[in-house]
Structure formats: C-alpha cells, structure tokens
Amino acid sequence: MADKKKMSVAEMLAAARRADSKQGGLGDSATDGNADAPAEPSVPAAAAEAAPAKRPAAPAKPAVKPGGARPSVADMLAMARAGKAAAPAAEAAPAAPAEKPAPKPKPAAAVKSAAPAVAEAAPARDTASILAAARKKDKPGPISKAEAAAASTSATAVLEKPKVVAPPMPTKPAYAKPKPAPAVKAAPVEARRDFFGSAMAAGFWLLGGVSALWTLLTVKFMFPNVLREPPSKFKVGFPDAFPAGQVQEKFKAQYGIWVVNTEYNGQPQIFALKSVCTHLGCTPNWLEAEQKYKCPCHGSGFYKDGINFEGPAPRPLERYAIRIADDGQIEVDKSRTFQEEMGAWEDPASFIPV
Amino acid sequence: MTHGLTDAQFLNKVASFLGPYYIVLAVMNGLAALYLWRTGLGRTWLRLPLVGIPVTSAFLCLALGVFYAMLAPAAASGNGAWMPSMPEAWREAINRGTGPVIYSVGTVALLAVLFAFRRFFVQPAVAWIIWNAMLLFLGLSMTDRDFYEIVAKPDNVPIVMLVLLLAFFTWVATYRAVINDERAARGEPPLESLDNDKVLVWPDLVYIELICMIGLTAFLIFWAIALPAPLEEPASSVKTPNPSKAPWYFLGLQEMLVYFDPWMAGVVLPSLIVVGLMAIPYIDFNKAGNGYYTINQRKFAYLVFQFGFLEMWITLIVLGTLLRGPNWNFFGPYEYWDAHKVEALNNVNLSQYFWQGLLGRSLPTAPSGSSFGTQLSYILLREAPGILLTLGYFIALPPIMAITVFRRYFQRMGLIRFMLMANLLLFMASLPIKMVLRWVFNLKYIIAIPEYFLNF
Numbered sequence: 001m002a003d004k005k006k007m008s009v010a011e012m013l014a015a016a017r018r019a020d021s022k023q024g025g026l027g028d029s030a031t032d033g034n035a036d037a038p039a040e041p042s043v044p045a046a047a048a049e050a051a052p053a054k055r056p057a058a059p060a061k062p063a064v065k066p067g068g069a070r071p072s073v074a075d076m077l078a079m080a081r082a083g084k085a086a087a088p089a090a091e092a093a094p095a096a097p098a099e100k101p102a103p104k105p106k107p108a109a110a111v112k113s114a115a116p117a118v119a120e121a122a123p124a125r126d127t128a129s130i131l132a133a134a135r136k137k138d139k140p141g142p143i144s145k146a147e148a149a150a151a152s153t154s155a156t157a158v159l160e161k162p163k164v165v166a167p168p169m170p171t172k173p174a175y176a177k178p179k180p181a182p183a184v185k186a187a188p189v190e191a192r193r194d195f196f197g198s199a200m201a202a203g204f205w206l207l208g209g210v211s212a213l214w215t216l217l218t219v220k221f222m223f224p225n226v227l228r229e230p231p232s233k234f235k236v237g238f239p240d241a242f243p244a245g246q247v248q249e250k251f252k253a254q255y256g257i258w259v260v261n262t263e264y265n266g267q268p269q270i271f272a273l274k275s276v277c278t279h280l281g282c283t284p285n286w287l288e289a290e291q292k293y294k295c296p297c298h299g300s301g302f303y304k305d306g307i308n309f310e311g312p313a314p315r316p317l318e319r320y321a322i323r324i325a326d327d328g329q330i331e332v333d334k335s336r337t338f339q340e341e342m343g344a345w346e347d348p349a350s351f352i353p354v
Numbered sequence: 355m356t357h358g359l360t361d362a363q364f365l366n367k368v369a370s371f372l373g374p375y376y377i378v379l380a381v382m383n384g385l386a387a388l389y390l391w392r393t394g395l396g397r398t399w400l401r402l403p404l405v406g407i408p409v410t411s412a413f414l415c416l417a418l419g420v421f422y423a424m425l426a427p428a429a430a431s432g433n434g435a436w437m438p439s440m441p442e443a444w445r446e447a448i449n450r451g452t453g454p455v456i457y458s459v460g461t462v463a464l465l466a467v468l469f470a471f472r473r474f475f476v477q478p479a480v481a482w483i484i485w486n487a488m489l490l491f492l493g494l495s496m497t498d499r500d501f502y503e504i505v506a507k508p509d510n511v512p513i514v515m516l517v518l519l520l521a522f523f524t525w526v527a528t529y530r531a532v533i534n535d536e537r538a539a540r541g542e543p544p545l546e547s548l549d550n551d552k553v554l555v556w557p558d559l560v561y562i563e564l565i566c567m568i569g570l571t572a573f574l575i576f577w578a579i580a581l582p583a584p585l586e587e588p589a590s591s592v593k594t595p596n597p598s599k600a601p602w603y604f605l606g607l608q609e610m611l612v613y614f615d616p617w618m619a620g621v622v623l624p625s626l627i628v629v630g631l632m633a634i635p636y637i638d639f640n641k642a643g644n645g646y647y648t649i650n651q652r653k654f655a656y657l658v659f660q661f662g663f664l665e666m667w668i669t670l671i672v673l674g675t676l677l678r679g680p681n682w683n684f685f686g687p688y689e690y691w692d693a694h695k696v697e698a699l700n701n702v703n704l705s706q707y708f709w710q711g712l713l714g715r716s717l718p719t720a721p722s723g724s725s726f727g728t729q730l731s732y733i734l735l736r737e738a739p740g741i742l743l744t745l746g747y748f749i750a751l752p753p754i755m756a757i758t759v760f761r762r763y764f765q766r767m768g769l770i771r772f773m774l775m776a777n778l779l780l781f782m783a784s785l786p787i788k789m790v791l792r793w794v795f796n797l798k799y800i801i802a803i804p805e806y807f808l809n810f
Contacts, residue, residue, distance in 0.1 A: 256592045275592060280616045283594040285681075289694050296596035298612045299682030301699065310699035311682070312612050315804035341804045343722060 014167055076127045235329040239352065242270055242330075247286050247304060257320060257332060258286060258293075261354060264305045269351040272320040272332045273306045279313040293317065307340065316340040319350045356499060366432040368496055371506075373430025375493055376422045379486070383419030386482070387412045396479070411479060418486060429493070439497035440688075449686025452677055454793050458786070461669045465660070472649070476529040488521065498688045504676055508581040513602050513675045520668060531647035544646035596680045596693060605674030606667045612682065613788045615799070615809035623781065630778040637775045639766050654763075662782055701798035708739045733803055740801040744810055747784075752776035 236259055242248055248259040258273045273293075277284050282297035292309075293302040300311030307316045319340075321333035330352065338344035345351070356364050390396040396411025407413075428436045451460070468475055475481065492514070495501045505514055534544040553559060586595070600608040610619040634655075642651035649656050679685035680693040709717050720732035734741070755776050756764035764772045791797040801810040 253590075253592055280611060280620070282598060283592050285594075285596060287681075287694065290696055294681040296594050296598045296681055298608065299699070310701050312614070312798070314615060314799065314802060314807075314809045 011167065015165060018165065018167070019163075076131060232334040233331055235325060235327075235331050236272075238329055239270060239324070239354070244268060244354065247288075249286055252283075255332070255334070256283075257334075259330070259332070260304065260306075262304050264345065264351070268354045270322065270330065270354055271345075271351040272322045274318040274320055274334075274337060276318070277313055278308065278315045278317060279311070284317075319345060321349045322352055323349065324352060356503060361434065361499075362432075364499055364502075365434055365437065365497065368502060369430050369432035369437065372437070372493060372496055373426055375496075376426035376429050379489055379493070380419045380422035380426060383415045383422060383486070387415035387419060390415060415482075425493075434497075437497050438494055440491075440494045445498060445688040449689050452684075452686045454677075454684055454789075457673060457677065458669075458789060458793075462665060465664060469657070469660075472528055473532055476525060476532050478529075481525050481529070485521070488518065495687070500690050501688050503691070504687065508584055509599075509602065510675050511581055513671060516602075516668070517672065520664075524664075527647055528649070531649040534646055534648050535650040538648070538651065544648070546646040597678060597682055597691075599674065599678070602671060602675065606670035609670045609674050609678075610785060613785070613792050615807075617807070618810060623785070626778065626781050630782075633774060633778065637767070637771055637778075639771075658779070658782075666782065666785060699796065701792070701796050703798050703802040704740045704743070704800045705736050705802060707795075707797070709736070729805075733805060737801050737803060740799070740810070744801055748777060748780060751780060 234255065236248075236251055242259055242261040244261050246261055248261075251257050251259060252275050256275045258275055259270065260273055261270045262268070264271070275283050277295040277297065277300055279295065279298055279300045282295050284293040284295040284300070284302065286292075287294050291304055293304075293306070295301070295311065295313065298312050300308060300313035302308050302313065302317055305316075306319070308314070316339075319338040321336035321338070323331055323333070325331040336349065338347055338350035356367070359367065390410070390412035398408045398410050399414070400409050401407070402409060425438050429438055431437065451457075475484070492505070496505065504510060530545060534546075537544060599605065607619065607624060610623060613619070614623065638655060640652050640655060642648065643655075676687045677684055679689075679691040680695070683695050683697050685691055685695070705717060709715055718732050718736045720729040724732075752773055756772060760772070760776070763775070767775065788797075788800075791800075799809040801808065803809065
C-alpha cells in the first residue's frame with residue numbers, strides 16, 4: 001500500500017538513514033579509491049581519512065615549480081585541479097542510479113553533505129583543499145529540504161544500487177485519521193452564496209452606475225455652462241463707418257476679422273474676412289502700403305478682397321456671415337463661414353452690397 | 355536686440371565680444387603651432403631666401419595666431435574705423451548673391467565641388483585654412499548690425515554652433531574615409547581595424563562618460579546664464595510675430611511648407627523622412643563600410659544621405675535662419691529686415707498655365723448647381739495635366755530608372771525593394787524640384803484641388 005504511493009520526505013529520509021547504517025562499511029573502501037570524494041555524510045572518520053589523503057597531493061605540485069616559497073594563486077588552482085581530477089569519475093558514476101529515489105537528482109549532490117563534515121573533522125587546511133572542497137559544492141549556502149534529501153539518498157547511492165525498502169507505515173494517530181465529513185446542511189451554503197452573490201452583484205451594479213455617471217459627467221464637461229468666448233454675433237457699427245477701399249483692422253485683435261469695403265467681381269460690397277491664413281492658420285497682417293494681406297509664417301499673400309495670389313496658401317481667405325441688423329448696424333456672425341472656392345461668396349449672407 | 359542703441363553703443367557691445375573672440379582664435383592657432391612643433395608634423399613649405407629660416411606649418415600657424423592677436427585689440431577698441439569688418443562692397447555682393455536660386459544652386463555646387471575634390475579639401479592644412487576662414491568670416495561680419503541681429507539672437511546661437519560643428523565632424527568623417535579608401539586601394543585594412551584594442555566599460559568608458567556629463571552640464575549652465583532665453587509677450591491667437599520662425603531644428607520643415615500644401619509638407623513628407631530612414635537597413639544591400647569610414651565603397655548611399663542631410667536639412671535651416679525675414683521674404687544676411695519689402699510672388703497653378711496660358715481658354719468649371727459627380731469630373735478635368743504629370747513621376751519613372759541608370763540596383767534589389775527605394779528617392783527629389791519650379795516659374799501647385807484640400 002505504502003510503496004505504491006509516492007514517498008514523503010520524511011519517509012525518504014528514514015529510508016536513507018537505514019540504508020546508511022547498513023552499508024557504512026562499504027563506504028570506506030569506496031572513498032579510499034577516490035581520495036577526493038568523501039561521500040559518507042554519517043561517518044566523519046571516513047572524511048577525516050579522505051582529507052589527509054589529499055594533503056600530500058597538494059605539496060606535490062610546488063615541487064614541479066621550484067623556487068616558490070609560497071605557491072601562487074595559479075599554483076594553488078593547479079593543485080586544486082589536480083586533486084579534483086579524480087573526483088568527477090567517482091561522482092559521475094553514481095549519478096545515474098541516484099536518479100531513482102531522488103525526485104530531482106543532481107550529479108554533484110552526493111558531495112554536498114560531505115563537505116561540512118569534512119570541514120568539521122579537519123578545521124586546519126591548506127588553500128588547495130579548501131578550494132577543492134568549495135569547488136565540490138555546486139551550490140554553496142543553505143540547501144532546501146528536497147536537496148538535502150536528494151543528497152542523502154544519493155549519498156547512499158554512491159555505495160551501491162539503492163534498494164528502496166519501503167518502511168512499514170506507522171499506524172496513523174487518531175488525529176490524523178480522516179474525520180467523517182461533517183454533515184453539512186445545504187441551506188446555509190445556499191444562504192451564504194446568496195448573501196455573497198447579492199453583495200457582489202450590488203457592488204458591480206454600483207461600480208457600473210458610478211462609471212456611467214462619470215462618463216456622463218465627462219461628456220457634460222465637454223459642454224460647459226460658461227463659454228468664455230466672445231459672442232459669435234456682434235455689431236461693428238453703421239455702414240457709413242466703413243468708407244470705400246478701407247480695410248478696418250480694429251476688430252482683428254478681439255474678434256479676428258477684418259471688415260473690408262471693396263469691390264469683388266466688380267461689385268462694391270462690405271464683408272467680414274476671417275484673419276486666419278488658409279495655408280496653416282497663422283494670422284496675416286494687412287499691409288496698407290502694399291494693399292495686401294501677408295502671412296508672416298510662410299509668406300502667403302492675399303489681395304484686398306481676400307483672394308490668394310502669392311505664397312503657398314491654396315485658397316482665398318474665408319468670409320463670415322454679415323448683415324444689417326434691425327437697428328441699422330452691421331452685424332457679423334462668426335458661426336457661418338463662406339469659402340470662395342466653393343462659390344459661397346455669391347451668397348447674399350456673405351456681404352452687404354454698397 | 356540692438357534697438358535704441360546708437361551706432362557707437364552697438365559697436366561697443368560687439369567689441370566686448372569680438373576682443374575675446376579674436377584672442378581665442380589666436381590661442382587656438384598658437385596651440386596648433388605648438389602641437390605641430392612638438393610632434394614635428396606638418397611640413398616645410400619654403401625657405402626664406404635671405405635668412406634661411408624654414409617656413410613650416412607650425413611657423414604659419416604661429417603667424418596666423420599673431421595676426422589674430424593683432425586684430426584683437428583693434429576689434430576690442432569699439433571704434434568703427436579700427437574694428438576689422440567686412441568691406442561694404444563684399445557685403446553688397448553677398449547680399450545680392452544670396453537670392454533663393456543662387457543660394458540653393460550655389461550650395462549644391464559647393465557640396466559637389468567639396469565631394470569631387472575631397473582628397474584636396476580634407477588635407478589638414480587646407481581644412482585648417484577653411485576653418486580659420488569660417489571663423490574670420492563670422493568675426494568680420496559681426497560688426498554689421500543686421501548680421502549681428504540675426505546671429506547673436508539667443509535662438510540662433512545653436513545654429514552658428516551647428517554650422518561650425520557640422521563642418522568639423524563632416525571633415526573628420528571625410529578625412530578618415532579618404533584615408534581608408536586609399537588604404538583599400540592599396541589592399542590594406544581600414545584604419546579602424548588597426549585600432550581594435552578592447553577598452554573596459556568600467557572604468558575607462560564610464561569615466562569618459564562621467565567627464566562628458568560634467569563638462570556638458572557646466573557648458574549648459576554657462577550658456578543658460580550667458581544667453582538667457584528670450585521672454586516674449588503673451589501668446590495671442592490673433593497676433594503672429596513677424597517673421598514667425600519655427601524652432602531652429604524645424605526650419606527645414608517650415609521651408610518645405612512654403613512649397614507644399616500643409617498636409618503634404620507637414621504630414622506626408624516628414625513621415626516619409628522617418629519611414630525612409632528606418633527603411634535604409636532593409637533597402638541597403640551593400641555590406642561594405644560596416645564599422646569604418648568609407649566613401650568609395652558605398653558611394654550611392656553616401657551621396658544620397660549627404661544630399662538629404664546637408665542640402666535638404668542643414669542648408670534649409672541656415673536659409674531659414676539667415677535669409678528669411680519679415681513676411682517670410684528673402685533677405686541678404688547683411689540686409690535690413692524691412693517689413694514692407696515688396697517681392698512679386700504672383701504664384702500660378704499648373705492648371706492655370708495649361709488651360710489659360712497654353713490653350714488660351716478659361717479653366718473648366720462645372721456649371722453652378724451641378725451634382726457632386728459632375729463637379730468632381732470637372733475638377734479632375736481641370737487638374738488632368740498635373741495629375742498625369744504626378745502619376746507619371748511616381749509610376750512611370752521607377753521602371754525607367756530600373757532599366758536605365760539603376761539597372762544594376764534593380765537586379766540586386768528585386769522589384770519590391772527597388773520600387774521602395776525609387777519612390778523614396780523621388781519623394782526626396784520632389785522638394786528641390788518644387789522649389790526650383792516655384793522660384794523659376796512661380797508655379798504654386800502641380801495639382802490644385804482646394805475644394806477638397808488636396809494640393810500637390
């Protein structure tokens with residue numbers, strides 16, 4: 001029953017420990033073979049043996065390079081490497097069998113638990129062996145439970161193929177036994193679901209409502225109650241204030257218009273020109289001396305009647321609606337524009353015949 | 355800026371700048387002489403006949419430095435008679451010579467000459483002389499009030515720096531390219547491959563960057579204090595300053611807007627510039643020139659880019675700064691900005707040229723009150739010559755290019771890439787073509803459909 005299931009961590013540890021105690025003797029002979037791989041975590045003696053075994057290897061190297069009282073870093077590394085040379089063979093072999101018990105086996109995991117033990121057994125060491133010991137750990141620092149378990153199980157695997165002996169399951173304590181499912185009544189669950197359901201629904205309704213309100217208010221924001229613009233309709237004075245041939249500039253600053261009394265197509269008329277260049281929207285200037293409107297941005301020029309003749313402006317200036325109000329004054333309506341190229345200057349609303 | 359100053363006050367103001375300016379030039383030449391003398395670079399040009407002193411490059415630099423050192427006190431005197439300045443006749447000649455046609459054709463010709471004889475112009479001695487001539491030209495022109503108004507305006511100082519910096523960096527790149535091309539002709543590797551020492555990011559590069567950062571910050575602080583940004587009156591939608599100039603880096607765009615419809619020059623062409631620059635790696639099939647300067651190995655790419663950058667962007671910035679005045683009229687660099695200068699720019703559309711000029715009849719106009727379809731067909735008939743011309747330019751020209759001048763490119767690039775390149779080239783060429791047509795024939799638009807805001 002138990003061995004069919006996956007083993008828990010505790011079970012794995014227990015199994016590993018049992019296996020260790022059985023195969024301890026064998027481990028010695030194995031470690032003697034490869035001096036650098038003391039793979040016996042529970043037997044410090046083996047590790048202690050392994051460590052001295054390495055020590056003669058370290059001084060052996062400087063002999064090759066005479067004259068050096070202290071070995072250089074390169075030498076130390078070379079020593080360490082020499083010491084380590086045998087290790088991979090030993091480590092690689094057990095790696096494969098170790099796969100079975102460990103959920104995530106690592107080839108070098110076998111050494112992991114060995115290193116601390118080695119350090120305990122022989123605290124005074126030379127650089128070479130410390131480096132060697134350090135290099136054996138593929139991941140220094142704290143290890144997780146799973147890694148520890150894997151290390152210990154694979155440590156046994158170094159010795160021989162592991163026989164996974166499933167320990168008899170201890171009888172479950174009373175508190176661990178499955179309790180009979182409490183007789184849950186259907187009604188409270190339904191009630192709770194109802195309660196949460198309705199609260200949730202209310203929340204979403206509220207959210208939706210608030211969002212809708214925000215949207216509406218945003219739309220409303222686009223249409224403010226107060227419009228800080230001059231009125232689109234305004235009076236500019238009586239017609240006799242605009243003598244023939246004059247371009248009245250005094251409304252430009254406030255309203256953006258010129259009131260012009262000139263001929264268009266041979267017909268004398270008063271009209272209101274919009275002071276916005278038809279090229280890119282700069283404000284042209286009326287040049288009295290040259291009798292033309294001239295844009296300072298790209299040099300477009302317009303005749304007195306607003307027809308474009310120089311520069312890049314593609315079409316004439318636009319006219320605003322104009323009429324004689326009931327009191328006899330001229331009233332300009334900026335809400336309507338008249339474009340010459342669309343033939344709109346023929347519209348009687350665009351001028352006052354003089 | 356100099357409004358309300360008498361001539362004497364103005365000259366005093368300029369003198370306070372020009373004195374140190376000439377001293378800087380003198381020191382610059384003195385340092386160059388020192389460098390040439392210590393390194394033994396340069397050469398002996400001739401031997402003075404009597405005393406037998408060799409005239410070396412270092413000696414000439416020193417002489418130039420002494421010349422500037424002598425100019426400095428005269429310039430700092432603030433006395434109009436003493437201050438070195440451009441002769442009146444020269445100024446007049448330059449004013450007359452900077453009309454749009456002479457300016458644009460002249461800059462193209464100048465770049466062509468610089469390119470054709472680049473082997474001569476990149477020689478350090480020649481380049482040094484040109485460099486000194488540019489700086490001397492600036493110094494001599496500063497005493498002119500109208501020139502000073504333009505150049506010393508805080509907005510325009512970056513443009514003066516741009517011209518000088520651009521000249522320097524273009525020289526560096528061309529100099530190295532010429533050396534590399536000569537090495538390549540001899541079968542040697544380019545200069546850059548000799549100098550391939552690995553440099554560590556930390557500390558070498560990071561230190562350089564840190565020093566540059568500090569230096570640049572100090573320079574910006576100095577600039578901000580020395581040349582405060584101009585404060586102008588509050589903006590008003592019904593008042594546009596005259597002239598109204600774009601930020602200096604957009605002056606090329608503003609110049610383009612003079613010749614094209616806003617959506618063309620403001621939207622289509624700028625987008626095409628960006629898209630075209632991004633498309634270069636995909637269009638370019640020439641693998642040479644990677645990691646080193648060269649001209650001969652990628653002549654076409656070099657010429658197209660330098661024309662687009664130097665001619666279509668930089669010279670237009672200079673034109674917009676120096677030569678455009680009130681009402682966006684052309685003014686010489688030493689000419690008074692007269693807002694009432696009259697220039698006849700009576701522009702005519704191609705359709706008017708065709709129907710009224712060539713055929714001697716009125717423009718085809720739809721009878722009033724006709725339906726939309728009729729109106730549209732009348733408009734299309736009216737603009738037929740321009741539409742045909744434009745379609746021919748963009749559709750017929752690429753195949754013709756493919757079988758004539760660009761035959762090899764077409765074979766290497768394939769249809770799609772070639773068409774892309776050809777059209778980008780044609781769009782780039784459309785700007786100078788349009789400019790010349792405007793200046794020479796007063797042509798406004800080739801296609802003019804103001805009814806639907808479609809002009810080309």
